Amino acid sequence: MEKEKQNVKNLSENLKKLGEITSWFEERNNAGDIEQGLEKVKEAVAIIKASKDRLKEIENEFEEIKKEVVPEIEE
Secondary structure (H helix, E strand, C coil), X not given: CHHHHHCCCCHHHHHHHHXXXXXXHHCXXXXXXXXXXXXXXXXXXXXXXXXXXHHHXXXXXXXXXXXXXXXXXXX
């Protein structure tokens, strides 16, 4: 799990991992391993939370850039 926390900043990798988790569930025709399914759900939730946090950081970075650029354009 520690390795996953190191990669949370990479949105592309996060989307790829979520796709893999989705595929894992789609390949199951029955209840299968409930414990493993629970771990996959927990992993997906952690990835989604980390991705939301990263998106917020990116949004804040864009806002900072906008503050720097917009006054210059308006002059």
